[in-house]
Amino acid sequence: xxxxxxxxxxRRGARIVIDGLSFEAVAGEAxxxxxxxxxxxxxxxxxxxxxxxxxxxxxxxxxxDNDREVGEQAHYxxxxxxxxxxxxxxxxxxxxxxxxxxxxDNRVRRERVELALERLRLLSLEDIPxxxxxxxxxxxxxxxxxxxxxxxxxxxxxxxxxxxxASVKLLAGIVHEHLQGGGIxxxxxxxxxxxEHARELRLGVMRQSA
Amino acid sequence: MSPFLTLLKRDITLAxxxxxxxxxxxxxxxxxxxxxxxxxxxxxxxxxxxxPGLLWIALLLSALLSLGRMFETDFEDGSLxxxxxxxxxxxxxxxxxxxxxxxxxxxxxxxxxxxxxxxxNLDISAYGVLIATMLAGTxxxxxxxxxxxxxxxxxxxxxxxLALLILPLYVPSLIYGISAISGALLATNAFWxxxxxxxxxxxxxxxxxxxAAAAALRIQMQ
Numbered sequence: 001x002x003x004x005x006x007x008x009x010x011r012r013g014a015r016i017v018i019d020g021l022s023f024e025a026v027a028g029e030a031x032x033x034x035x036x037x038x039x040x041x042x043x044x045x046x047x048x049x050x051x052x053x054x055x056x057x058x059x060x061x062x063x064x065d066n067d068r069e070v071g072e073q074a075h076y077x078x079x080x081x082x083x084x085x086x087x088x089x090x091x092x093x094x095x096x097x098x099x100x101x102x103x104x105d106n107r108v109r110r111e112r113v114e115l116a117l118e119r120l121r122l123l124s125l126e127d128i129p130x131x132x133x134x135x136x137x138x139x140x141x142x143x144x145x146x147x148x149x150x151x152x153x154x155x156x157x158x159x160x161x162x163x164x165x166a167s168v169k170l171l172a173g174i175v176h177e178h179l180q181g182g183g184i185x186x187x188x189x190x191x192x193x194x195x196e197h198a199r200e201l202r203l204g205v206m207r208q209s210a
Numbered sequence: 211m212s213p214f215l216t217l218l219k220r221d222i223t224l225a226x227x228x229x230x231x232x233x234x235x236x237x238x239x240x241x242x243x244x245x246x247x248x249x250x251x252x253x254x255x256x257x258x259x260x261x262p263g264l265l266w267i268a269l270l271l272s273a274l275l276s277l278g279r280m281f282e283t284d285f286e287d288g289s290l291x292x293x294x295x296x297x298x299x300x301x302x303x304x305x306x307x308x309x310x311x312x313x314x315x316x317x318x319x320x321x322x323x324x325x326x327x328x329x330x331n332l333d334i335s336a337y338g339v340l341i342a343t344m345l346a347g348t349x350x351x352x353x354x355x356x357x358x359x360x361x362x363x364x365x366x367x368x369x370x371x372l373a374l375l376i377l378p379l380y381v382p383s384l385i386y387g388i389s390a391i392s393g394a395l396l397a398t399n400a401f402w403x404x405x406x407x408x409x410x411x412x413x414x415x416x417x418x419x420x421x422a423a424a425a426a427l428r429i430q431m432q
Contacts, residue, residue: 050294052432076292081287082292086224086227087224095220
């Protein structure tokens with residue numbers, strides 16, 4: 001499997017944030033997006049997820065499911081966690097597991113949710129409404145989506161925000177496992193996740209000449 | 211369970227657990243109808259004659275109250291984006307959310323209407339017809355409303371704008387709903403044609419609403 005972007009150009013308002021960017025990531029490889037604030041890291045991730053339509057160029061996932069958009073084969077972890085405060089911790093994760101097709105039947109899904117909660121050290125909080133979780137716990141719950149449904153491409157936008165050191169290590173382990181299984185990770189992060197097969201994709205602030 | 215049903219179940223659970231939206235709509239409906247006899251005076255014949263129209267208009271306004279929240283909470287907490295790339299077409303996502311709105315707002319309002327009819331001295335023979343027209347007409351409120359809710363998603367104070375955009379679209383449903391009721395009350399044969407057109411309007415909204423709402427949502431998520 002191979003994620004390819006060719007001569008990508010993405011516009012945000014009047015400004016072209018990404019211009020003529022080409023890159024490639026193969027199975028088992030992590031691509032770390034770096035660059036100063038405003039360099040277009042989030043923009044690039046959102047373009048790959050399909051929320052933004054590129055001005056030019058294209059994004060392909062070779063060896064993926066051709067009937068589906070690239071975004072539909074990806075997990076997107078953005079600034080918001082996608083958590084409902086009126087659902088309990090377990091209900092939140094169970095919803096995403098069922099919605100994203102993370103298991104064939106209820107029993108399989110329940111086991112997956114249970115395992116994910118245990119791994120994220122949230123099992124003791126499973127019956128508590130998500131409204132009462134701390135910022136770091138909410139973040140971990142948001143990352144739980146990665147574990148309850150299988151998707152080859154992971155798009156992580158600052159996944160370590162509000163995580164403590166132990167949780168960052170936990171996340172690194174999860175990402176590492178995904179790469180071992182032949183997944184692809186595109187991550188915008190300032191904290192090195194300690195990955196072996198990580199390449200850096202440096203985005204600069206592009207100036208648009210008139 | 212399919213993603214559509216999963217989402218529908220989650221939205222209904224959330225609506226029941228939060229309770230605010232349903233309670234506000236029902237409470238608003240009750241207060242508006244309770245105030246009308248005070249404003250119009252105790253002329254029972256007059257009240258009885260205009261009761262179906264008043265009940266219908268107040269129902270439209272009550273349903274409008276909770277429409278703005280249809281996509282807003284999901285947009286704010288990031289769920290909407292995840293729903294969009296979940297592999298389910300955005301049209302189905304919009305349909306599930308509109309259906310949840312109808313089940314948790316449209317049906318309770320329609321069932322409350324005959325109770326409020328007592329306050330307006332509604333003719334006893336009109337109760338059945340009233341519920342029937344409202345159950346057939348309220349899907350259009352939720353599914354057309356989804357378009358407005360999607361369009362005003364990022365607008366500040368979008369609620370008023372939503373009302374301006376969407377209320378005109380409710381006019382056909384209102385006209386045929388009322389004409390079905392008066393057809394039945396006056397024992398003319400106007401009931402069935404009006405009722406069928408009313409149902410057709412709802413079915414049309416059922417199909418077109420989610421498509422338009424999904425197109426609007428795609429722009430809002432850019």
